[in-house]
Amino acid sequence: MKWEDLRRSKNVEDRRGQGRSSLGGGMGSGRSGGMGSNLIMMLLMSKGKFKWVLIGILLIFLLGGGSSLLGGNQSPNQTYDDSGVVFEDATEKAGSDSQITDKEGQFLSTVLASTEDYWTSKFEEYNLVYKKPKLVLYTEGTMTGGCGFGQSSAGPFYCPGDQSVYIDVSFYRELANKYGAPGDFAMAYVLSHEVGHHVQQLLGTMDDYQKIAQQNPGAKNELTVRLELQADYYAGAWARYADEQGILDEGDIEEALQAAFSVGDDTLQKESLGYVVPDSFTHGTSKQRQEWFARGYKHAGDFQEADTFNRDI
Ligand SMILES: [Zn+2]
Incomplete structure (x- = not known):
């Protein structure tokens, strides 16, 4: 992808290097959540005689004082329950990408910017x-605003609660080395797929999915496949836009198709790590994933064509 001279998104928060203690930022409103939880972490790690008393007092203060502070930290079972979690205007409040100087981070903020323009x-x-x-962007694990503690072992994911995509950039290398899907556009596919979930959130598809899946647990896996294939469709639609902008290199679409193949259920070995996000469940076969990406590319964002819930998949 010819990305170096393109616009970078400002809606990127870099939490890399904060490791498993990066509890701040993602909780509640994202502005006031960090300090309380960090204090608890500090207390937990301290050895003082009265630390449990202090933790208790702090918890009472936090629970009573600010509903948004812990309100966003829901149990893993409530992944899609984003009620009460309002992420206020990510456009203005998210950190600037000016601190992001590495190539992978810059690439992802460029792809994000392109999806912003398209959508x-x-x-x-x-x-x-x-x-x-x-x-x-994070490493190892980080707290989300509504989807519990996100871990990179679960792969990139979208959290509806705080309308954020979470990516450990080491997945870039994993795609190439572990899943046999090298190339920058493989990673662009991954990000645009997660942005596809955000589109579903905005259009209400995510809520509908959640409601129907709750009423009919037996159908949940199939519904999840349909949700995932639709996100692939949206990724393909963006890829078509990028192609028309003249920013793709020869072989980019093939890289995306290879990545879609690599992360199909029948190709991927499922891991069992306490997943908290839609991407943790069923995604469809490699063939289905490629096909729906290709359909998105072909029909370029026609929302009718994207209706995986009422079409043969
Ligand atoms: Zn997905």
Whole structure:
């Protein structure tokens, strides 16, 4: 992808290097959540005689004082329950990408910016407003605003609660080395797929999915496959836009198709690590994933064509 000279998104938060203690930032409103939880962590790690008393007092203060502070930290079972968690205007509040100097981080903020441009204009066509998601770059694990503690072992994911995409950039290398899907556009596919989940969140598809899956648990896996294939469709739609912008290199679409193949259920060995996000469940076969990416590319964001819930998959 010819990305170096393109616009970078400002909606990127870099939490890399904070490791497993990075509890701040993702909780509640994202502005006031960090300090309380960090204090608890510090107390937990301290050896003082009265530390449990202090933790108790702090918890009472936190629970009583600010509903948004811990409100976003839901149990893993409530992954999609984003009620009460309002992420206020990610566009203005997210950190600037100016601190991001590494190539992988810059690449991802460029791809994110391109998806912002595409989906903003696509939504405008339908008289809708596209609210831009946030991209959180992290290492190992980090707290999310509504999806519990995110771990990189679960792969990149989208959290509806704080409308953020979480990516450990080491997945870039994993794609190439472990899943046999090298190339920058393989990673662009991954990010644009997660942005596809954000589109589903904005359009209400995510809520519908959650409601129906709750009413009918037996159908949950199949519904999840349909949700995932639709996100692949949206990734393909963005890829078509990127192609029309003239920013793709020869072989980029093949890289995305290879990545879609590599992360199909029948190709991927499922891990069992206490997943908290949609990507942890069923995604469809390699063939289905490639096909729906290709359909998105072909039909370029026609929302009717994207209706995986009412079509043969
Ligand atoms: Zn997904």
